[in-house]
Amino acid sequence: MWTKRNAARGVLAAAALAAAGLVSAQDQGRDVERFTATTVSMTPAGIELRIDVREWSDEAGRSAVVDALSAEDVASALRELPTLGYVWRSDSGVGYSVKYAHRVATPEGERITFVTDKRLGAYDFKQWMADGMSAGSELDYSVIALDLGDDGSGEGTLSLAAEVKLDRESSLVVLEAAEDAPRLLTNAQLEPTPYWAKGS
Numbered sequence: 001m002w003t004k005r006n007a008a009r010g011v012l013a014a015a016a017l018a019a020a021g022l023v024s025a026q027d028q029g030r031d032v033e034r035f036t037a038t039t040v041s042m043t044p045a046g047i048e049l050r051i052d053v054r055e056w057s058d059e060a061g062r063s064a065v066v067d068a069l070s071a072e073d074v075a076s077a078l079r080e081l082p083t084l085g086y087v088w089r090s091d092s093g094v095g096y097s098v099k100y101a102h103r104v105a106t107p108e109g110e111r112i113t114f115v116t117d118k119r120l121g122a123y124d125f126k127q128w129m130a131d132g133m134s135a136g137s138e139l140d141y142s143v144i145a146l147d148l149g150d151d152g153s154g155e156g157t158l159s160l161a162a163e164v165k166l167d168r169e170s171s172l173v174v175l176e177a178a179e180d181a182p183r184l185l186t187n188a189q190l191e192p193t194p195y196w197a198k199g200s
Contacts, residue, residue: 032052035189055101062172087114099141109148118141146185
């Protein structure tokens with residue numbers, strides 16, 4: 001039987017999930033920009049990633065992330081930084097906190113880079129891996145790079161198949177992939193803002 005006590009428990013549970021980073025930014029009533037992409041040439045393939053960004057990194061924030069990725073305990077250092085959004089996968093309700101969100105113009109459109117607090121797939125029984133590549137050393141985090149054209153669509157890659165470079169002078173996190181490295185994200189795009197979320 002549904003009682004006021006059960007309702008109160010439901011509210012408390014939702015609050016706990018939000019505090020744990022398991023409720024999306026949109027569900028918390030915040031304005032977000034949403035990007036989506038589908039995994040390809042890797043295990044698991046065909047998984048849609050949804051990236052909800054409620055805030056973009058300023059120079060100080062980017063510098064803090066660069067410092068955190070150079071720390072002895074990267075996981076702890078990232079955990080202390082503000083959460084700017086979340087990465088979700090289509091078949092799971094568990095999200096990954098975004099600690100770095102940066103976009104820069106390119107001749108074709110823009111490149112967007114995200115750093116998550118944990119390695120994508122950290123909650124999975126089977127490790128995520130790019131096709132034709134060895135597991136290599138496991139990072140405590142993941143870097144996602146999306147290359148979008150002027151129409152807001154494109155492709156991308158993950159730190160599974162690219163090297164993470166830290167540019168301290170410009171306070172940037174950069175993914176550098178070899179020419180023969182597979183692109184791990186397809187159908188990348190910036191989702192249109194829903195009509196109900198647009199300002200008047």
